[in-house]
Amino acid sequence: MASHLKSMLLPNGRTELCNSVLPALLDCISDIAKSLRESQHVSQAGTTNAFGDSQLNVDIAAENLIRTALAKCPSVLTASSEEEPVERPASDGRTVDDVSPTSEKYTVAFDPLDGSSIIAPNWTVGTIIGIWDGASAIHQQPSEKQIGAVLGIYGPRTTAIIALRVPGSEPCCLEIGVGGSGTQDHQVIRSNVQLADPPFTTRYFAPANLRAAAESENYMRLITKYMEKKYTLRYSGGLVPDVVHALVKGHGVYLSPVTGASEAKLRRLYELFPIALIVECAGGKAIDPVDGEDILSRPLENCDETAGLVCGTAEEVDIAKSALLHA
């Protein structure tokens, strides 16, 4: 794995990213998978009495594993997470003035364990990570400064998607098989994850926030059209598995619209930005369903901003955009 990335990035001086940050994150994903596998009692989260506690423990374990790993990467200056949405030094006392051996400085923003509602029934869940150039993600141009994103996918196997868009290099999107015992185990499953071009043999749709269709004629009409046109439904309710489904199948559209009665729920920094980078690197689009703008076009004002999402196959995103923005 490392050699593949290195060959693409080392000419641009991304030694720390390839040799330290990405391997550390993949090892974290392996460790989180192990922690989940051993947390049998989270399934009690579906019951009345134990709700909350066990589930929270898995979240916290994932959070701590990632924070500990980032603290050991000298180039990671700043970290923040969906569990604690404030940017702070990745390691006590580390400051913007500290210079790593290669002058690389990164900010990492992550959602340690996305999909808490489907942990109890033992459905696939995931981790979402964005990597930014510099000491902060706030007030930065996301399309330029977020140079990498990683998804961890915890299902029957443990897999990861890595997307990189480093200035001066071609964007890339890889699928990694994450091993059980450290970096040497990871293997590249597909070195070029790309959404397919038309024609499509099967069209997939993943309608999140479907209850919003009760209030939005546009959303209801769009869903009805998918049904009439015989799109195939796959919707787990986990952002990571739902997006990864499209990437692996080569086609799909994920929709999480915002209506008057249903607020935007997805965090821009911890969910939308990394997902958008990955989808774009795979040749797709990711837009805000409220104004149709690219998710990555507007800088962040603060860490806990939220928005809706339409992403996936470019042609499908355009169709959904017209349908949802239709006056």
Add this chain to the structure above:
Amino acid sequence: MASHLKSMLLPNGRTELCNSVLPALLDCISDIAKSLRESQHVSQAGTTNAFGDSQLNVDIAAENLIRTALAKCPSVLTASSEEEPVERPASDGRTVDDVSPTSEKYTVAFDPLDGSSIIAPNWTVGTIIGIWDGASAIHQQPSEKQIGAVLGIYGPRTTAIIALRVPGSEPCCLEIGVGGSGTQDHQVIRSNVQLADPPFTTRYFAPANLRAAAESENYMRLITKYMEKKYTLRYSGGLVPDVVHALVKGHGVYLSPVTGASEAKLRRLYELFPIALIVECAGGKAIDPVDGEDILSRPLENCDETAGLVCGTAEEVDIAKSALLHA
């Protein structure tokens, strides 16, 4: 685990079931989980060139693990599977006249790995197993002769659902946390899996074969009603995770209707019967959407019969039944 089951069943002389068949099946589920975890290259099944082969290998591995385990259980006379839908002796030379130490005789019918379409994107998949009294499942009354069913769920964890309805004992439905290293690792997560009674805070629906809605006004109208009434959508496309979601959340309705243009796809022996027993033992219903009859009411004529399915929370199954059978 074993002690819990034993205390419920041993009074009825089910020594082999509790001490041999169920432990062997749980160990199989643990082994299949391990095999899946190590099969990173199945994700290539989503690509053009490698489609089929790798995926098939995982299916065959699961099939072989279960057949090998059953051959070692002296009380299992007959086995058949979705991969090879013909009843034959579970072990070479074993016959109906062989009598196990406790005179128990079982037929086991199984789908080794259900959900092949979602293996590549690393979504949760499962194993489905039915256990019958006697030397055959054919021409037997399913509601009486299928006395047990087991689901293996391969997700971030490995879990199992066991339902037993042995004459003379109370029906039961358990959730098991399956360990990584043999029987001693398994633990009971919930000893009484039950669908909830109304009122429901969240209502879930899982509409399979949704493309049939394009041809069935009744199905389209029912789906639209779920959306208008703000049911929550969860549909992975895997029968096992979809049904287990309802069991763990305590509410849900799974629908796989049959229309003129879309044939019945679910195998009665390998999928519908075990799922129906589990749902009934959890207090729910499982019916054939064509005639509204219980799935378990009609005997099997041959091993590869198929049908549709509506199952889950009893009240929801009744609502769906009226809607789908509406003239």
